[in-house]
Amino acid sequence: MTLFSVQSVGVSYGGVHALSDVTLQVEEGQLVGLIGPNGAGKTTFVDAVSGLVNARGRVELDGQDLTPLPPHARARRGLARTFQSSELFEDLTVAENLQVTAERPPWWTALGETFGRRTPPASAVSDSLAALGLHDLADSSAHELSQGQRKLVGVARALAARPRLICLDEPAAGLDTTESSELGLRLRAVADAGTALLLIDHDMGLVMGICDHVVVLEFGKVIASGPPAQVRNDPAVITAYLGASAVQPSSTPETS
Numbered sequence: 001m002t003l004f005s006v007q008s009v010g011v012s013y014g015g016v017h018a019l020s021d022v023t024l025q026v027e028e029g030q031l032v033g034l035i036g037p038n039g040a041g042k043t044t045f046v047d048a049v050s051g052l053v054n055a056r057g058r059v060e061l062d063g064q065d066l067t068p069l070p071p072h073a074r075a076r077r078g079l080a081r082t083f084q085s086s087e088l089f090e091d092l093t094v095a096e097n098l099q100v101t102a103e104r105p106p107w108w109t110a111l112g113e114t115f116g117r118r119t120p121p122a123s124a125v126s127d128s129l130a131a132l133g134l135h136d137l138a139d140s141s142a143h144e145l146s147q148g149q150r151k152l153v154g155v156a157r158a159l160a161a162r163p164r165l166i167c168l169d170e171p172a173a174g175l176d177t178t179e180s181s182e183l184g185l186r187l188r189a190v191a192d193a194g195t196a197l198l199l200i201d202h203d204m205g206l207v208m209g210i211c212d213h214v215v216v217l218e219f220g221k222v223i224a225s226g227p228p229a230q231v232r233n234d235p236a237v238i239t240a241y242l243g244a245s246a247v248q249p250s251s252t253p254e255t256s
């Protein structure tokens with residue numbers, strides 16, 4: 001069944017069409033990749049569906065129309081996201097980082113405080129840590145973590161709100177190959193356990209290795225969409241990345 005349906009979404013910044021007529025769907029438990037060169041509109045897409053920028057088109061989650069709703073209401077209906085440059089609270093433990101509303105802009109936190117704080121229950125924090133393999137690190141301080149562990153905490157934090165779908169904006173940025181494959185295994189497991197994921201990343205090995213379906217953006221438009229094996233060999237995709245090596249699963253992080 002279709003969980004997340006985005007129809008003809010468009011965003012313009014002044015006269016610049018950052019996103020034009022983008023349509024995509026995520027089925028229940030699916031892991032969908034959203035890739036494209038720098039500036040293709042990937043972050044703008046997540047901003048649009050989460051309600052942070054004004055957008056044309058329609059966004060539905062679980063059959064509910066999210067289009068008229070502000071960001072916090074979309075989140076409450078089950079749409080979560082991580083930010084491209086997300087940070088942890090260094091002085092807090094891993095578990096405490098999941099308990100605070102850290103992934104949110106200040107106005108969002110202010111809203112939460114106005115309407116009563118919505119901290120996730122202890123069971124959600126614990127389940128979420130387990131899902132990302134972080135249970136043993138629950139009481140470690142964030143500043144003791146490796147880069148790979150930090151990224152896992154970022155995903156765990158989004159998962160602790162028990163969303164239906166999480167949009168992940170470059171969770172593997174800055175990770176080495178080993179850390180990236182560990183993250184990949186965990187993300188695959190999260191999707192298999194029933195939380196759908198939309199994964200934005202420049203690590204083609206990661207995206208092509210774990211996604212069920214991949215959508216490619218270039219200049220704000222969808223240029224290809226399909227299973228990884230098909231998208232990887234699509235001439236338009238190869239051209240967009242200026243060379244076949246960039247879309248081969250064997251590519252190293254240095255080439256992305």
Ligand SMILES: Nc1ncnc2c1ncn2[C@@H]1O[C@H](COP(=O)(O)OP(=O)(O)OP(=O)(O)O)[C@@H](O)[C@H]1O
Nearest residue numbers: 013016018036037038039040041042043044045084
């Ligand atoms: N607030 C803004 N105001 C004006 N233009 C913007 C704004 N945010 C993004 N853009 C432009 O919109 C286009 C899409 O940017 P976006 O950040 O969505 O790309 P991206 O695919 O996420 O890139 P990257 O891989 O570098 O993160 C770019 O041309 C960018 O310069």
Ligand SMILES: [Mg+2]
Nearest residue numbers: 042043044084
């Ligand atoms: Mg981006």
